[in-house]
Amino acid sequence: MTSNLLEEGVEDILETLLADADDELLVVDPSASTVEELVTVATEAEDELPTIKLVAADGVLKDVMGDFIVASNAADLVEAGALSLRTSADAGGNSLFVTREAVMALVTAGEHVAALTTEDEEFVADAFDTYEAEWESAPEFKLRTPAISRVRETLGTDIGDATESDFDTVLASLETARGDGDGLDEVTISLLVAAKNDVLLYDISKWGEDVGIASKATFSRTKTKLEDMGLIDTEKVPIDVGRPRLRLKLGDDRLKNADARELAGVAQSLLAS
Template sequence: MTSNLLNHQIDDILGSVLEDATGDVYMVNPSWDAIEEFVSVATDFDGDLPSVHMLADERTLKDVMDDFIVASNAADLISEGTLELRTIEEAPENSLLVTDDRVVAIVHAGDRVGGLVTDDEGFVDDTYDTYVSHWEDANTFNLRTPPITDVRDTLSEEISPDAEADFTAILDSLETARGDGDGLDEVTISLLVAAKNEALLYDISKWGEDVGIASKATFSRTKTKLEDMGLIDTEKVPIDVGRPRLRLKIGDDRLREANNGQLATVAQSILN
């Protein structure tokens, strides 16, 4: 019988299942932490990922996907065809990982996590068939966040490679990008990057709307907030026809002197 996965972290258990799976994987009723860890493990996975069907509580999915870092990487996995998200109404008591040859129940005991494994053929077959059926009846979860690969590629093309490098460096320095006090949101990050590279508000907001980050109106409102707080400045740039456009510039010396690894921390401290 397959050994239980005891005294492991959730990322170790997920990595073990992904490495050993020969067919589709059903990830059933994952916790908030398990969804985050799955996206991280799958994003960094070295090799061919199996196709993962995630059946999760809708509220939990929405809460987790409010983090742009998690959501944009999940969107990458979806665009690659290695992840699908659907919602489950009647969830089992534990979180399950179901493959065609084993079932792993994720059990939390205080700060410990264990994966209780069975490879009993009859039980595995029945469980697998059950969740294939649940999957077919489940509603698709609509993730509106764009894939991070698209975000980076288009930012490099439409603004500049330096802007893309700055954007990536800021994301890499953050644990979360929610804009709720625990991290900057994606619109704020985009505007800070645009100001650092002295891009036009029109260009960064058009890019953001086209790629699916947020509307031009959201970019405009956030620009006004950042400008009122002194994080960014604007200067008018005349154009041949129509009203002048606004060039974004860093407005606070603390931001101007910060490198990319510090920019998010400094901006967050000013905003708070």
């Protein structure tokens, strides 16, 4: 394990920690930004990850996991057994990273961040036992967001490869996916890429409910909002029995002329106007 680490960003420290940790890494009281960076670094890691046991304030996790991009990647890590999320009542101060070899406290100063490290065997052993016991007794944080790999797989299978590709491209163009003026939420993204590919509302909303993104009712309400604002149109498609179904279409010419990389930016501009 490396001694004190001084870097320009948390990302660099986390990359070193994940590479150096042998089997388990306890993450205690991380800030929201540290949780986000940890999920990103762990998702992009090419080497085998240690088992990451994270305990954070409930409010921190709820806030961070309100971003579909972070939450869906975290869900992938949870399903793979690489990450476990648990909640504590209160934040304790500096973020701690604890392995069986070292204890590190994350400290930010100006433009730099450091992981101040001790490798004293007795202290490290006591700290590991203490924080592992805290993690074991803490309630599990229930992620309600589906894993991004499952979203991609089912979207391609149930709706079509072109829609899945556009969905991925739109996500990649966003820094966050929360909605309410902070990126686009996952339901809006799904409806926009469905409209770009002339998908039936029934099909995309059924897929969204089945995979765990949102209920059919939420898809319907969001469709109505987007339609009222002119972002999407619908056309009726007759079926053998029952009411016609609705095919989604992009409504505004600026959206029609945008490629998938531009779709989110144009949509956000229209929603803000």
